[in-house]
Amino acid sequence: MAVNFRILGDVDVQIDGRPIDTGHARQQTVLIALLVEPNRPVPAEHLLRRVWGDEVPDGASATLRSYLSRLRQALAGTGEAEIVRRPAGYLLAVDPRCVDLHRFRDLVERARRSDDDPTANTCLERALELWRGEAFGGLHTPWLAAYRETLDRERIAATLDLNDSALRAGQHARLVTELLEASGQHPWDERLAGQAMLALYRCGRQAEALDHFHEMRRRLADEVGTDPSAPLARLYQSILTGDPELTAPASPSRAGGPTPRQLPASPAVFAGRTAELARIDDAVRPGSGASPVVISSIGGTGGVGKTWLALRWAHTNAAHYPDGQLYANLRGFDPTATPVPWPVAVRGFLEALGVEPAGIPADPEAQAALYRTLIADRRMLVVLDDAPDAATVTPLLPGTPTSTVLVTSRRQLATLVTAHGARPLRLDILPEHEAHELVARQLGHQRVAREPAAVADILRFCGGLPLALGIVAARAALHPDLDLSSIAAELAGAASPLDALDGDEASTSLRVVLATSVASLSPGAASVFTLLGVSPGPDIGLAAAASLTALTCDEVRPLLRELVDAHLVHQHRVGRYRMHDLVRLFAVERAADAGPALRRLLDHYLHTAHPAALLLSPQRDPLTLAAASPGVLPEPLDDLAAALAWFSREHQVLLAAIEHAGDAHVGPLSWTLATYFDRQGHWHDWAAVARKAVESTRRLGDRPALAQAHRLLAGACSNLGWHEEAHTNLLAALDLFTALADDEGRAHTHFDISMLFDRRHRPREALPHARQSLALYERVGSTLKQAVALNAIGWYHSQVGEHQEAIAFCRRALALSAQAGSAYGQANTLDSIGFAHHHLGEHEAAVDCYEQALALFDEIGDRHAAGIVLDHLGDTWAAADRPADARDAWVRALALFEELGHSDADAVRQKLATGREQALPGVQVKAT
Numbered sequence: 001m002a003v004n005f006r007i008l009g010d011v012d013v014q015i016d017g018r019p020i021d022t023g024h025a026r027q028q029t030v031l032i033a034l035l036v037e038p039n040r041p042v043p044a045e046h047l048l049r050r051v052w053g054d055e056v057p058d059g060a061s062a063t064l065r066s067y068l069s070r071l072r073q074a075l076a077g078t079g080e081a082e083i084v085r086r087p088a089g090y091l092l093a094v095d096p097r098c099v100d101l102h103r104f105r106d107l108v109e110r111a112r113r114s115d116d117d118p119t120a121n122t123c124l125e126r127a128l129e130l131w132r133g134e135a136f137g138g139l140h141t142p143w144l145a146a147y148r149e150t151l152d153r154e155r156i157a158a159t160l161d162l163n164d165s166a167l168r169a170g171q172h173a174r175l176v177t178e179l180l181e182a183s184g185q186h187p188w189d190e191r192l193a194g195q196a197m198l199a200l201y202r203c204g205r206q207a208e209a210l211d212h213f214h215e216m217r218r219r220l221a222d223e224v225g226t227d228p229s230a231p232l233a234r235l236y237q238s239i240l241t242g243d244p245e246l247t248a249p250a251s252p253s254r255a256g257g258p259t260p261r262q263l264p265a266s267p268a269v270f271a272g273r274t275a276e277l278a279r280i281d282d283a284v285r286p287g288s289g290a291s292p293v294v295i296s297s298i299g300g301t302g303g304v305g306k307t308w309l310a311l312r313w314a315h316t317n318a319a320h321y322p323d324g325q326l327y328a329n330l331r332g333f334d335p336t337a338t339p340v341p342w343p344v345a346v347r348g349f350l351e352a353l354g355v356e357p358a359g360i361p362a363d364p365e366a367q368a369a370l371y372r373t374l375i376a377d378r379r380m381l382v383v384l385d386d387a388p389d390a391a392t393v394t395p396l397l398p399g400t401p402t403s404t405v406l407v408t409s410r411r412q413l414a415t416l417v418t419a420h421g422a423r424p425l426r427l428d429i430l431p432e433h434e435a436h437e438l439v440a441r442q443l444g445h446q447r448v449a450r451e452p453a454a455v456a457d458i459l460r461f462c463g464g465l466p467l468a469l470g471i472v473a474a475r476a477a478l479h480p481d482l483d484l485s486s487i488a489a490e491l492a493g494a495a496s497p498l499d500a501l502d503g504d505e506a507s508t509s510l511r512v513v514l515a516t517s518v519a520s521l522s523p524g525a526a527s528v529f530t531l532l533g534v535s536p537g538p539d540i541g542l543a544a545a546a547s548l549t550a551l552t553c554d555e556v557r558p559l560l561r562e563l564v565d566a567h568l569v570h571q572h573r574v575g576r577y578r579m580h581d582l583v584r585l586f587a588v589e590r591a592a593d594a595g596p597a598l599r600r601l602l603d604h605y606l607h608t609a610h611p612a613a614l615l616l617s618p619q620r621d622p623l624t625l626a627a628a629s630p631g632v633l634p635e636p637l638d639d640l641a642a643a644l645a646w647f648s649r650e651h652q653v654l655l656a657a658i659e660h661a662g663d664a665h666v667g668p669l670s671w672t673l674a675t676y677f678d679r680q681g682h683w684h685d686w687a688a689v690a691r692k693a694v695e696s697t698r699r700l701g702d703r704p705a706l707a708q709a710h711r712l713l714a715g716a717c718s719n720l721g722w723h724e725e726a727h728t729n730l731l732a733a734l735d736l737f738t739a740l741a742d743d744e745g746r747a748h749t750h751f752d753i754s755m756l757f758d759r760r761h762r763p764r765e766a767l768p769h770a771r772q773s774l775a776l777y778e779r780v781g782s783t784l785k786q787a788v789a790l791n792a793i794g795w796y797h798s799q800v801g802e803h804q805e806a807i808a809f810c811r812r813a814l815a816l817s818a819q820a821g822s823a824y825g826q827a828n829t830l831d832s833i834g835f836a837h838h839h840l841g842e843h844e845a846a847v848d849c850y851e852q853a854l855a856l857f858d859e860i861g862d863r864h865a866a867g868i869v870l871d872h873l874g875d876t877w878a879a880a881d882r883p884a885d886a887r888d889a890w891v892r893a894l895a896l897f898e899e900l901g902h903s904d905a906d907a908v909r910q911k912l913a914t915g916r917e918q919a920l921p922g923v924q925v926k927a928t
Contacts, residue, residue, distance in 0.1 A: 003080045004275055005035055005099040008151070009132030011139065013074070014275065018431045020074050025139050026051050027067040032136055034083065034092035035099050036147065041088035050143040059884070062891040069895040097282055100130045101151070108158045117165050118379060122320055124162040126281060131155060156186070163195045172202040183212070187219060190232045197232075201239045201246060209239050260352040262327040263383065266315035267308050269441045272434025276425060280313050283423030284404045295397070295405045295420055297413050300427030301567040301583060302333060302513035303467025306408035307385050309427060314383055314406060321404070323378035326352060328396070332388030333410050333516045339388045342395045346371050349382075349396070364395075372399040379403065388520075390415035410517055412565045428570070429464030429580060438466070442473040447484070454484035461491045461500075463581045467510060471501050498585055514586045517566055525562040532569065532579060533587025534594035535601060536660040537653030539578035543635045544653075547604035548597050550631030576649070600629045602665045605657050607634040608646065609672035615643035617675040619784045619822060621744070623668055644861045647676040651685075658689050663696035667705045674712050678719065679862040681900030687716035694729075707736035707745055711752060718756050721903065726756050747776035747785065754792055763799035770796060784825060787816035791829040794836070803836040810836070827856035831869050838872065843880040847873065867896035871908055883915055 006012040011028045013020050022028050033050040034042060047064060048056045068083055068090060075081045081094040096102035107127035111120040135151045136144050159182075166175055176199040183189070183196045193216045200209035213228070213236040220226050227233070238246055283296040298306045318325055328345040331337045343364035350360050350367060353374045361367050375382075380403045387393050387409040393416060397405060407413065407422070416422035430438065436459060440448040448455050462468035476487050494500040501510040518526055531549050532540065540548070546556045560577055563569035569577050579587065588594075607628045614622055615637060628634065637643045647654075658669050670693035677686035690713035697706040710733035717726035730753050737745030751773035757766035774789035794809030810833045817825030834849030850873040857866040874889035890912050897905035 003075070003094070003098050004278065005031075005081075005094070006130075006132070007032055007035060008100045008104060008130050008135050010137035018433060022074055023067070023070055027070060029139055029141055029144065030064065030067045031071055031092075032139070032144070034090060035094075036101065038092050038094050038096050038099060038102065041086040041091040043089035047090065051141065053142050059887055062884075062887050065888075066891050066895065073899065101135075103127075103282065104130045104158075105154070108154070108161070111158075111161060111165075117168055121162065121165045121169070124158055124165065127158055128155070128162065156189070160189075160191050160195065163192075167195060167198060167202075172199040175199050176203050176205075187216075190216065190229050194232050194235050197235060197239060198246065206239060206242075210236065213239075258324075258352070258354045259322075260324040260326055260349075261318075262352055263314050263318065263325045264311060264327060266311055269438065270308065270312050271438035271441050272430050273305070273309050273312070274434075276309055276427060277313055277316075279425050280309075280406070281317075283425065284406075294401065294403075295407065295416060295422035297416050297422040297424045298406065298408045298427055299410070299412050299424060299567055301580065302410055302517050303465055303510060304427045304429065304567075305466035306410075306427055308466060310383055310385065310406045310408050314381055318381065321379050321381040323375075323380045324352075325381040325383070327383045327385065329385045330387045330392055332386045332392070333513075333520070334386065335512045335516045339392070342392045343367065345384075345392075345396055350374070368395045371396075375403055376400045377402055381406070384408070387411075387413065389413070390419075394420070410567050412567070414565070426567075426570075430466060430469070431464065432459060435459050435462065435464050435469055438469055439473050442470075443476055443484075447480075451484040454488040457488035458484065458491065461488070461497060465510075465580060465582055467513065468501050468582060471510070496585065496589070497582060498589070501582070510582060511586065514568075514583060517568055518586075518590075521566060521568075522559075522562060525559045525566075528556060528559045529563055529568055530587050530590045531594065531597045532563075532577070533584045533589075534591055534598050537656035539572065539576050539653065541635075541649065541653075542575040542577075543608075543633065544601060544604050545577065547632045547634075548601045550597075550600060552633070596629070598660065600632050602657055602661050602669075603628040603632045604634060605650070605654060606665060606668055606672070607632065608637070609650075609654065609669065612637050612643035612646055613672040613675055615640050616647075616679070617824070619820070619825075620675070623671060625668060626664075640860065644676070647673070648680075651676075651682070655685060655689065658692055663700050666696035667693045667700075667702070667709060670712060671708065674715065678715065679860070679864065681719075681864045681902060683716050683719040687713065687720060687722075690716050703736055704740060704742070704745075707733045707740065707742070710736070711745075711749060714752055714756070718752075718759055721759075723756060723760055727753070730756065743776050744780045744782065744785075747773045747780065747782075747789075750776065751789060751792065754796070758792075758796060758799070763796040766799075767793065767796045783816050784820035784822050787813045787820065787822070787825050787829070789813075790816065791825070791832055794829075795832045798832065798836045798839065801839075803840050806836040807833055823856050824860055824862070827853045827860065827862075827865065827869075830856070831865075831872060834869075834876070835872055838876045838879065841879075843876050846876045847880075850876065863896050864900055864902065867893045867900070867902070867904065870896070871904065871911075874908075874911065878911075878915070887912065887915070 004014045006014075011022060011032065013022050013031075022031055029051045030047060033047050044061065044064065048060055051064070052060055072083045075083065080098060081092065084091045084093050096106070104127045107123045107130075111123035111127070114120040114123065135148045163175060163179065176196070179192065179196040179199050183192050186192055193212060197209040197212050200206075200212065213232070216232070217228050220228060228236070280296050280298075284294045298310055300306050314325060314327075326349050328340065328348060330340045330345060332339050346364065346367045347360060349371050351357075353371070355370070355374070361370060375398050377400055380398070382396065382398065382403060382405045384393055384396055384405065384407045387407050389409075389411060390413045393407055393413065397420060407416065412424065412426075413422070417424055429435075436448075436455065439455060439458065458472055459469075462472060472487065472491065476482065476484060479487075491497070491500045498511050518529060521529065528545070528549050528551075532545065535544075535548055542553055542557060542560070545560060546553045549556055549559075551559075560569065560571070564571045564577070568583060569579055571577050607625065610623060610625060611634075614620060635646065637646055654669065654673060658666055661669060666689075670689040673689055674686060677683065677689075690709060693709035694706065694713055697709050710729040714726040714729035714733065717723070717729065730749055734746060734749045734753075737749055750769045754766040754769035754773065757763070757769065770789055770792040774786060774793065777785040777789055790809050790813035794806040794813060797803070797809060798806040810829050814826060814829045814833070817829055830849045830853035834846040834853065837843075837846035837849060850869050854866060854869045854873070857869060870889045870893035874886045874893060877883075877886035877889060890908050894905055894908045894912065897908060
């Protein structure tokens with residue numbers, strides 16, 4: 001994702017062109033304080049002074065952490081910006097080129113290092129274009145005011161540099177009015193006054209130039225008591241005497257021959273791509289790299305708008321290339337023509353540059369050399385559209401750094417990057433708001449505004465692919481009397497979405513466009529492309545792709561790389577691959593029998609998830625799984641951290657896999673996800689997959705699995721506050737376990753019922769079920785489960801005010817948990833003991849227990865349980881009359897609950913508002 005921070009004007013942060021909310025003024029000030037020093041830790045005390053000034057209020061440290069937490073959430077998922085805590089302070093890890101302030105400074109510095117006036121001029125123009133008003137918008141703190149003054153001085157200095165460059169180029173007539181106005185706004189700036197005097201003199205207004213000097217001298221004498229500087233005095237003397245050295249330079253002459261203007265027409269309708277246009281600006285700015293010619297390589301799948309973007313940028317920036325613009329359509333993937341060989345393109349360029357046919361050498365290499373000679377040291381733009389490969393592009397590259405080349409291709413053209421320093425730009429689909437604007441400009445804003453629901457359906461159907469949007473919009477434009485809802489219904493009713501996207505010509509048929517890309521693949525890559533289409537979920541990992549295709553990771557990796565290179569698949573993270581929905585449909589159409597491949601993939605997920613679930617919760621009784629299909633290679637996971645990371649990566653994929661799975665896979669996959677969903681607070685997802693598990697195990701007639709599925713569904717419902725549904729499922733599970741004579745299953749279920757009563761604040765009704773679960777666990781000889789039941793009994797005693805009894809039961813539980821090596825059991829029990837100590841007034845002992853529990857939950861990765869412990873810790877600090885510590889704990893708890901979307905956040909907010917513990921019953925999650 002492309003992130004763009006703009007602070008030279010109103011504060012604005014965009015991800016892929018979509019604005020994101022950075023909060024209120026103080027929170028935005030925190031962001032600015034980090035942005036001005038990217039990748040460098042800023043001490044917390046500096047941040048506090050920058051936001052609040054010299055009088056930092058009590059509690060500001062906790063509030064600052066809350067602001068940072070919210071900013072982290074706002075930036076989450078960009079992959080390009082992250083707020084990181086370091087020992088020396090907080091650091092915003094980001095490419096400085098994503099921040100307009102640092103782009104401005106970099107461009108100004110490049111201009112000052114350049115010996116070439118046109119290059120420096122272009123850099124300064126682009127630098128000043130980044131300003132959109134007063135820096136930091138309407139934000140005001142003492143630190144912001146001081147920093148704003150510094151930036152204003154930098155902007156004025158850059159403007160003066162640009163004025164000097166323009167005056168050296170003889171542009172005095174254009175500048176004179178602007179310089180006089182600026183001099184009036186900054187009457188003490190002698191450099192600006194000198195520029196105005198020189199411009200006036202060169203425009204034949206010698207008397208006015210002299211008067212301007214006299215006015216500056218009078219002002220300095222009257223108000224400061226000084227004389228003008230020596231440089232300004234010397235300029236005055238030169239103007240007075242008509243020094244010939246002040247004469248304006250002659251306009252630079254152009255190289256001989258015609259000035260080619262070969263660009264095709266700019267797109268008639270263009271919308272969005274703001275971030276991408278800025279990326280090209282950044283890539284092709286003069287002096288942006290050490291390569292002999294500045295190249296921007298625009299890549300992307302067919303129909304994503306590469307040519308559209310290149311031509312838009314080229315026409316917008318044509319004035320920067322006064323010696324001409326060359327264009328060649330190389331037809332690398334044109335379904336109606338063969339690719340254009342580079343000698344043909346070179347010959348066309350030579351003719352455009354005015355070379356007579358008789359003067360063109362016969363040898364293609366000599367033609368390329370002549371082409372490079374003719375454009376050497378000229379400021380030209382060369383657009384090479386639809387390149388089939390780097391070998392076709394290389395002979396068409398100029399040899400000097402004065403020209404810019406834009407290349408578009410469906411391939412990545414890595415050789416251009418490695419050998420020629422090209423700046424790659426991968427073009428992705430349009431964000432929804434840009435896609436909406438494109439349709440509105442094609443059909444008219446009024447027509448679009450009349451049917452917002454239909455437009456939303458059309459946008460969803462096209463998935464942000466410009467070719468698809470263009471085809472549908474063209475159809476609507478040709479039938480202006482047709483309701484957009486009718487067009488949306490026609491799209492939805494098509495036998496295949498691709499049927500609805502067949503245009504009148506080959507270049508406007510999505511199937512044809514995709515087919516030309518696939519035709520260029522090797523047989524192995526084409527086969528992998530087809531199978532990837534049947535993979536459910538938003539993306540697929542390398543190991544899963546290997547199982548899907550019955551290949552090893554080493555065998556499938558180069559084939560995936562070929563698909564990425566062809567822009568049919570996008571590697572959006574290392575080892576993760578995804579396809580556009582319409583590209584996926586095309587792949588599915590090509591698949592003959594995808595059943596075995598899908599079974600391999602589901603087996604891959606199940607046989608990886610099962611051991612991962614046991615790493616998260618070793619006390620769970622493992623499932624007995626059928627053998628995996630031949631060709632399946634489950635991913636090896638070594639420890640708890642690896643298991644948690646795998647579930648986080650595959651979360652959405654596993655949900656989609658369950659949607660596509662047969663009954664044999666649904667129940668086991670649901671079982672593997674329960675602990676992860678519980679600890680991460682994904683309770684709605686847990687409930688959804690558990691319901692599917694109940695349905696599938698009932699269809700299979702698998703009574704033990706059905707009983708387990710009812711238990712899991714009850715757990716999800718309990719966490720969501722759906723207590724009646726949870727109770728109904730637990731009673732169903734208890735009946736099944738009783739009929740099966742499964743004492744351990746009965747023990748689990750009695751324990752779950754006790755926990756459900758606890759959630760409903762009925763601890764006296766919870767106690768008998770907890771004792772029944774303990775008796776059954778003792779019968780089956782499960783040490784850890786006995787510990788869990790003992791902890792629950794202790795907890796319920798605390799809930800009815802019997803805290804000494806609670807500690808006695810929990811101490812027994814803690815010893816058994818330690819004996820069984822269960823960090824989770826120990827953490828839960830420590831929290832229970834801390835709760836009892838707190839209510840006995842033993843605050844120091846309570847804090848010690850909570851801090852031990854918190855360390856264990858952080859290690860395990862259970863964010864909800866960590867939030868509960870922090871909430872309890874805050875209560876204890878409040879009772880101990882330590883309000884700052886209490887607030888700190890509650891702020892941390894609130895941040896976790898808000899991330900999880902949990903209702904416990906409301907109670908914590910109330911505590912933060914009043915600064916004290918509320919008379920609210922405690923709720924705790926216990927593990928089985």
